[in-house]
Amino acid sequence: MKFSGGLDKDKGRSKKWRTLLAFQHIVSCEYLRNDLGKSIDFKKVTEDLTYGYIVVQQPIGKRLFWMFCKNNSHFSPVLRLFDLINESQWLDIIGPDNVSEFIRLLSDATENEDVPEGFLKLVARELEDYLEGEPFSCFLNSLYFDRYLQWKALEKTPVTKHTFRMYRVLGKGGFGEVCACQVRATGKLYACKKLEKKRMKKRHGENMALTEKEILQKVNSPFVVNLAYTFETKDALCLVLTIMNGGDLKFHIHNMTNATGLGENRSRFYAAEIALGLEHMHSKHIVYRDLKPENILIDDQGHVRISDLGLAVEVPVGGTVKGRVGTAGYMAPEVVMNMRYSFSPDWFSYGCLVYEMIMGHAPFRKRKERVKREEVDRRVCEELEEYNSQFSENAKKLCRLLLQKDPAHRLGYPDNGAEAVKAQPWFAQINWARLEAGLEEPPFTPDPHAVYAKDVLDIEQFSTVKGVTIETQDMEFYQRFCSGAVSIPWQNEMIETECFDDLNEFYQPNGELVENLDRRKPPPDPPLPRGNMFHRLFFRRQNIDTCKPSTSCTGLSVPQSTIPLSMSNSPSPAAVNGAEDLFPATRTSPLNSVANCETVSAENPNPPTESTEPCPPAESSAQPFSKVIDNEPDLPTTQLMNSHHPLRSQRGLTTTHFFRCCTVPKH
Secondary structure, three states, rough: OOOOOOOOOOOOOOHHHHHOOOOOHHHHHOOHHHHHHHEEOOOOOEEEEEEEEHHHHHHHHHHHHHHHHHHHOOHHHHHHHHHHHHHHHHHHHHOOHHHHHHHHEEEHHOOOOOOOOOOHHHHHHHHHHHHOHHHHHHHHOOOOHHHHHHHHHHHHOOOHHEEEEEEEEEOOOOOEEEEEEEEEOOEEEEEEEEEEEEHHHHOOOHHHHHHHHHHHOOOOOOOOOOOEEEEEOOOEEEEEOOOOOOEEEEHHHHOOOOOOOOOOOHHHHHHHHHHHHHHHHHHHHEOOOOOOOOEEEEEOOEEEEEEOOOOOEOOOOOOOOEEEOOOOOOOOEEEEEOOOOOOOHHHHHHHHHHHHHHHHEEEOEEEOOOOOOHHHHHHHHHHHOOOOOOOEEEEEEEHHHHHOOOHHHOOOOOOHHHHHHHOHHHHOOHHHHHHHHOOOOOOOOOOOOOOOOOHHHHOOOOOOOOOOOOOHHHHHHHHHOOOOEEEHHHHHHHHOOOHHHHHHHOOOOOOOOOOHOOOOOOOOOOOOOOHHHHHHHOOOOOOOOOOOOOOOOOOOOOOOOHHHHHHHOOOHHHHHHHOOOOOOOOOOOOOHHOOOOOOOOOOOOOOOOOOOOOOOOOOOOOOOHHHHHHOOOOHHHHHHHHOOHHHOOOOOOOOHHHHHHHHOOOO
């Protein structure tokens, strides 16, 4: 299976990808069962335990529910019928004649000869209502839902710059560079849009950046660039977006066509996909306000997506917004005159874009013409566009309807919206259902060996921002902005890169349940932190549980603050989650044993906190510390740190404690 980001599923994956995507123990994921239904972001992003969310919206949730039903003899026949009916809906995409034939055959096989056209949709709705009932309730109490919780816990893993590999600069945005990046765990490629913190604060762009992030989270369309991750570095906020390797429309129109435009066939295909993208955003009550060739990107296969939603804004239901924003020459007259509007400006900009794709230049500014912004605004409000022989009559009619000065007479507004645009004769050749399903072949496919962008050396560098200080309130904003992985794109990434198939194992080869799903086994202790460079150079990591006290160690009291949290006598994760009966927290910290110079045993379960007597010899397979001293009487302290002393593996001990315990007397 091919996917964006590699030729096969292993290309680009880190050698440690299984470790990076390791599931937590199911007991550690139980908190999600209670948290589902609560807000996971500060605005309009919610999760719940309903069929509509888990199965309909969540790609991994849908796959796991389907797997559960297929492995249940009671539910699998219903699911098979539901799948067959859904597949039959594609007949309408392939051709309406096939649907009529299907209905005729269905009528012949039933007592009722008059089967309505909407019969299949009615049956599908009834079947889905059934699946939402008993099958879904059983799913919530199955291993498949436990695995869903594990995937959701993995989805919430903190995202940092170390999650990615960073590559060449692709371009620049308003607040920073845009570069290619690759997820280490899956190998999928993305574009990383950086928003420099100081530059954004100096230009007061925080609200615009936050609005773009919120809208990108809300939009999920194959014709709009998707947001996959958000994270921060020391100097920038980062948006990880769908990568589009084919360049933007401006590059193709002005650098690859010799001012002749793209031609009607190619322009029609792009215009149709852009119309579907606008339709999706308008259905979410979002007006885009910055439609222009630079913001339309082409992917590897030749499909286009709308990008850069920095000026987009939500429109209240039945209401309007106001704002003189956009790009000169593409802003509608009502925007230029600072009037209130809803979705009409997008259709005017859409008309400008269609005109430019066919003509080779914008309708109100000729190619390479140097003209002031005020003059461009005057032309937009007062002058009519010109047409030549490159326009067919239907193309000319479409552009004239879209470029109406009065929004009340403009195509696409106020009532019919995208449906009125899609019904125009110029789009008669477009099969909208096939196009939306991604079944239409693009008229142009980018060369995978070509670079449809400026050379890295031609991209202007940003100047250094001075006189700006990051304050506490800024840090709070950054924490709100950086919410990690976005649910649906992240799950699609797991499926497309086949990580879902590779990791979704329920049983071991011997037939036993995998340990991370076995509630009878306690979750493993979390790994200790790696420590700093000093620890890695001078301390050999050993298993704490195998440490034995030495006869050379005098009494030592270790402060509680030096004991790592994972090694203290606090309740286990299972106990915290209310599973005390399953996994009682009875383990004793091995570090306390070393600190008190006593061996914990059944005869002495509660050693004293301090001791002034030397520790008794302890049996150990490792070389005892006393032998090291006997064999090397003049061993300097710096070399002693490389010996096999059991305290060397205790991450909780400070350097001072180590030398206090292990200094060797001279003979």
